[in-house]
Amino acid sequence: MVYVKLEGDWTDSSGVTHSAGESVDVDAATLAELQAEGLVSEGGGGKDGTDWVGPTSTTP
Numbered sequence: 001m002v003y004v005k006l007e008g009d010w011t012d013s014s015g016v017t018h019s020a021g022e023s024v025d026v027d028a029a030t031l032a033e034l035q036a037e038g039l040v041s042e043g044g045g046g047k048d049g050t051d052w053v054g055p056t057s058t059t060p
Contacts, residue, residue, distance in 0.1 A: 001025050004040045 003023050010024075011017045018024050026034065034040045 001027055002031060004031060004034065006034075006039055007041055008039045010034065010037075010039050 003025050005023050006018055006020050008020045009017065012024070012030075031040070
């Protein structure tokens with residue numbers, strides 16, 4: 001299972017609707033479906049679309 005942030009509204013297999021911006025816990029198959037539909041971003045997790053560089057990085 002993995003947590004992903006939704007880029008759009010999505011209704012899961014149980015009929016529960018999740019809003020864009022919400023983080024949901026999904027399995028690998030569901031993640032692949034969400035990616036194919038463009039409902040999750042494949043980029044970084046930062047607010048500006050970049051990954052966190054971590055505490056050891058020298059770049060801001």
